[in-house]
Amino acid sequence: MDESIFSDPAFPADQPSPGQSRYGWLAASLRARITQGEWVPGTALPAEAALAKEHGVALGTLRQALALLVAQGLLVRQHGRGTFVREGLGGASMLRFFRFATEDGAPGTPQSHILGRQLRLASADEADGLGLPAGASVLQLQRLRSLQGQPCLLEHIVLPLPLFEALAQSDLAAWDDLLYPMYQRVCGATIHRAEDSLGFGLLTAEQASLLRLDAGHPCAQVDRRAFDLAGRCVELRTTLGDAFAFRYTAHVR
């Protein structure tokens, strides 16, 4: 019951490798079929009985495989309905770090203003983080997010090409307020999980003026690496916001 998350070769062997459990191999096999698009996020897999019969395996064994994928966040099971491929992240998750609130208390979705968009070569760190070869091209975005006209978050985003080619030319006025659903719709890239690294710093004069704060004002900085269904990092993002509005809750065990 401790199959590695990394047991995800793009093409699993036809048989469980020696030392690997049957359900572990089954899970990897199903995982590959999902990341290759056989079952799209939101759709249902065949029923347990059908999958078990297809793979010539007992029901309990198949259920162990599905339980693995549920634990990895790839599937969601609903009693009486079916087994579904999980939808990607919504895109409003950055607000969970900040306690911006509208007057009536509900946070709501922030508006998005793209301040800049450039095609350029990836730095060494960026190529490394995105798993690109040295000298690859990336799309860079600067973005300001506002709640009810009040600027609150400043973002710097780096996306790998050619996956996000479609965003390099499309009309900025037609962009959504939330990027992750747009990544999925326009580029077929599902953001499945992310790693956030939090720290504190001080705003430069330029950053401060965009956020309508004073130069040198304390800010919280969130460095995010976002991953798709196959586990590849497909977005690097740095978000800045007022440190005094920052609040985050964590569970330790």
Add this chain to the structure above:
Amino acid sequence: MDESIFSDPAFPADQPSPGQSRYGWLAASLRARITQGEWVPGTALPAEAALAKEHGVALGTLRQALALLVAQGLLVRQHGRGTFVREGLGGASMLRFFRFATEDGAPGTPQSHILGRQLRLASADEADGLGLPAGASVLQLQRLRSLQGQPCLLEHIVLPLPLFEALAQSDLAAWDDLLYPMYQRVCGATIHRAEDSLGFGLLTAEQASLLRLDAGHPCAQVDRRAFDLAGRCVELRTTLGDAFAFRYTAHVR
């Protein structure tokens, strides 16, 4: 497979309540025997087969119950060795938020200096957080933690009485650098999990001088509620440290 964490009455019924699964009831039952001290942290439970026979249940069902308690962090299973009650938190977990490092890179355990110890009445918030009746007594500690003689963290700790009575009189010179193992040894209180809330603020002059920083220096503040095996909150703690040394990593899914 979604038994609530809160299915933990001190004394479970003799039979699974209607609508509750057998393994869910079994898990709650075993959980109660653990929190009541029948199996102390670090010790092994009887073997699967023995427990299954004792409860008149099939092996698979018992294993489901154990899997639940493993998922809740109460048990650890080791192939070929046995099933063990998990040890409590080590006590050095606060350092994971900060990137203090000694010269050779290894963080090490910080030294602990108790600056103050008072017996007093709990405030309304404290009584609420610790589940105490209004007007109950608490033990309050102020504490400075240092790495290689360099002050780095300032802590304010509130503990409920009479559970921590033994700490109110014991010789401060004999205290450990880590409190959680000492809680367990001296008071029999096992810290099993904690909830941390992170925020940002500015140091008062008094706080700053203790940390050898300037008054008004930016600081990260971690408000922690720590819970024992039975899920009762038994410690409230506020930790302050240099905001620019603060760094935290989170996973989003």
Add this chain to the structure above:
DNA sequence: CAGTGGTCTAGACCACCGC
């Protein structure tokens, strides 16, 4: 080697959902 947990099977029956 004996004792532990891990895997797998084949089947029965229950609980939930949506038509």
Add this chain to the structure above:
DNA sequence: CGGTGGTCTAGACCACTGG
């Protein structure tokens, strides 16, 4: 109602740990 996942059983066999 038919189809889905959830629970439970009884048993066989494997893999790991420690003496």
